[in-house]
Amino acid sequence: MLNLACSFRFKSVTATAAFSTDSPAHVPCVLTIAGSDSGAGAGIQADIKACAARGVYCCSAITSVTAQNTIGVQGISTLPAAFVEQQINSVLDDIHVDVVKTGMLASPEIIQSVCSRIKHYSIGSLVVDPVMVSTSGHELSGPSILDRLRKALLPLATIVTPNMSEASVLADGKPVNTVLDMREVAAEIHRMGPRYVLVKGGHLKNSHDLVDVLYDGSGWHELRGSRIKTRSTHGTGCTLAASIAAELAKGLDVLPAVMAAKEYVAKALEHSSSIKIGGGAQGPMNHFFQLADWGKLSSRQCRFDPRKLFLYAVTDSGMNKRWDRSTPAAVEQAIQGGATIIQIREKEAETLEFIEIAEASLAIGRKYGVPVLINDRVDVAVACNADGVHLGQTDMPVRLARSILGPGKIIGTSCKTVEQAVKAYEDGADYIGCGGVYPTTTKKKNKTIGLDGLRLLCEASPLPVVAIGGISAANVEEVMNSRPAMLHGVAVVSTLFDQSDVGQATRDLRASMTAALSESTAGKVFS
Numbered sequence: 001m002l003n004l005a006c007s008f009r010f011k012s013v014t015a016t017a018a019f020s021t022d023s024p025a026h027v028p029c030v031l032t033i034a035g036s037d038s039g040a041g042a043g044i045q046a047d048i049k050a051c052a053a054r055g056v057y058c059c060s061a062i063t064s065v066t067a068q069n070t071i072g073v074q075g076i077s078t079l080p081a082a083f084v085e086q087q088i089n090s091v092l093d094d095i096h097v098d099v100v101k102t103g104m105l106a107s108p109e110i111i112q113s114v115c116s117r118i119k120h121y122s123i124g125s126l127v128v129d130p131v132m133v134s135t136s137g138h139e140l141s142g143p144s145i146l147d148r149l150r151k152a153l154l155p156l157a158t159i160v161t162p163n164m165s166e167a168s169v170l171a172d173g174k175p176v177n178t179v180l181d182m183r184e185v186a187a188e189i190h191r192m193g194p195r196y197v198l199v200k201g202g203h204l205k206n207s208h209d210l211v212d213v214l215y216d217g218s219g220w221h222e223l224r225g226s227r228i229k230t231r232s233t234h235g236t237g238c239t240l241a242a243s244i245a246a247e248l249a250k251g252l253d254v255l256p257a258v259m260a261a262k263e264y265v266a267k268a269l270e271h272s273s274s275i276k277i278g279g280g281a282q283g284p285m286n287h288f289f290q291l292a293d294w295g296k297l298s299s300r301q302c303r304f305d306p307r308k309l310f311l312y313a314v315t316d317s318g319m320n321k322r323w324d325r326s327t328p329a330a331v332e333q334a335i336q337g338g339a340t341i342i343q344i345r346e347k348e349a350e351t352l353e354f355i356e357i358a359e360a361s362l363a364i365g366r367k368y369g370v371p372v373l374i375n376d377r378v379d380v381a382v383a384c385n386a387d388g389v390h391l392g393q394t395d396m397p398v399r400l401a402r403s404i405l406g407p408g409k410i411i412g413t414s415c416k417t418v419e420q421a422v423k424a425y426e427d428g429a430d431y432i433g434c435g436g437v438y439p440t441t442t443k444k445k446n447k448t449i450g451l452d453g454l455r456l457l458c459e460a461s462p463l464p465v466v467a468i469g470g471i472s473a474a475n476v477e478e479v480m481n482s483r484p485a486m487l488h489g490v491a492v493v494s495t496l497f498d499q500s501d502v503g504q505a506t507r508d509l510r511a512s513m514t515a516a517l518s519e520s521t522a523g524k525v526f527s
């Protein structure tokens with residue numbers, strides 16, 4: 001077994017173990033403190049469905065009980081603050097909760113109780129959805145809560161997610177009609193204390209796109225999506241906030257969590273026409289559209305340890321032929337030199353030859369406990385029971401490959417943009433290959449994105465990333481010191497395989513990586 005000199009940082013390690021079949025493990029968990037919607041389109045019912053759909057356990061503390069359906073809100077009964085507090089205590093005294101999400105908090109006393117409990121239990125992350133008015137226009141929390149919300153709850157929040165009218169109310173009636181207004185009001189709400197403010201632009205007039213604005217105190221992200229025509233928008237805000245909470249509970253940072261949550265909400269809205277619930281104008285979303293597509297649930301990541309991406313050797317049949325050795329022989333030398341994962345990239349081989357090379361390489365990989373993936377060919381991976389595949393943007397889509405390979409195989413995919421990375425996550429990939437970072441002659445007609453392109457993708461990637469393209473001992477230190485948190489390693493072809501001695505070439509590259517980690521601050525980030 002290889003002795004890994006270092007491990008790259010991966011925030012979701014606890015989450016990846018969550019669904020392991022080997023032993024009971026920590027399941028990512030959210031506590032929602034919100035109102036009950038008897039029609040189950042919004043409120044705690046939406047939160048629990050969203051979390052379940054994202055593979056996250058969800059507990060609840062109910063603040064108000066509403067009599068509600070797809071037509072509107074017929075009645076509200078608010079619980080005493082002391083009983084809300086008792087529910088929160090019951091959950092947090094027993095169950096490890098990663099993230100608390102709040103929704104309808106109908107009285108200042110309830111907000112006070114929630115704040116006191118959050119402080120008492122030192123909750124890691126708090127998502128505040130400042131629910132004020134239902135989709136049907138019914139007031140759910142009146143102006144009496146505003147002062148406590150602003151002064152007591154928002155300073156504790158990791159992220160607050162107002163829509164445009166809620167943002168306007170929080171900012172003392174400041175008009176919010178344009179994207180510029182959304183930016184300004186986000187900054188104003190940020191001064192009340194939350195780490196991030198997401199102003200949702202669902203009601204933005206004269207805008208073809210849906211634009212949400214995320215502000216982190218130093219800069220704005222404009223997150224754009226297409227408008228989806230549907231009657232089933234009831235519970236969209238609750239679902240988005242609960243999905244953000246679920247992704248944070250799985251270990252994502254805020255920006256990728258928001259992006260993944262937005263993607264999920266858009267899909268749930270798109271699939272809403274496939275369910276017909278109630279006769280009113282406000283139907284529920286289809287939270288469980290993925291159930292027919294089991295590979296998309298978070299359990300897909302359970303068996304992949306991203307530290308395996310540290311030194312990723314990608315073979316090249318032409319190079320190995322030029323140096324007069326077989327691919328399996330080259331694979332063994334790379335593993336002995338310290339490669340932590342292998343990809344068999346046979347661009348010229350016929351199918352039968354590819355399968356034979358893959359089977360021989362897999363036998364070697366299994367001897368050393370190193371995963372062996374197949375480039376491009378899902379059929380070859382199935383035929384030889386490989387550990388997984390690596391797919392490009394024009395190969396079989398990740399979603400289909402996942403449905404063929406099941407949750408136990410590793411799927412990597414090549415991405416150059418954040419949008420591609422978020423889609424890869426949604427579709428069930430385990431890691432992203434990002435490049436070419438530097439110019440390379442190994443892959444023709446491949447755009448070089450540079451270190452800046454790598455950094456940009458890593459900043460918002462929900463999945464671990466391996467850098468590829470022109471990487472050698474001369475520049476690997478620069479790649480690692482660029483320090484994007486989701487970067488877990490480098491993938492290399494010619495530096496390892498266009499060499500007379502593959503074992504030595506691998507040892508040399510690995511030594512440069514280890515030296516870079518021990519000499520610089522990168523080790524602190526990656527370990």
Ligand SMILES: Cc1ncc(COP(=O)(O)OP(=O)(O)O)c(N)n1
Nearest residue numbers: 390391392393414433434443468491
């Ligand atoms: C780890 C890793 N990252 C990226 C690639 C490139 O894959 P793709 O875009 O499919 O290009 P080809 O390898 O098929 O030329 C990769 N192979 N491995």
Ligand SMILES: Cc1ncsc1CCOP(=O)(O)O
Nearest residue numbers: 436440442469470492493494
């Ligand atoms: C397959 C691939 N995808 C992006 S760049 C690249 C080639 C990497 O080869 P090398 O490590 O020799 O530059």
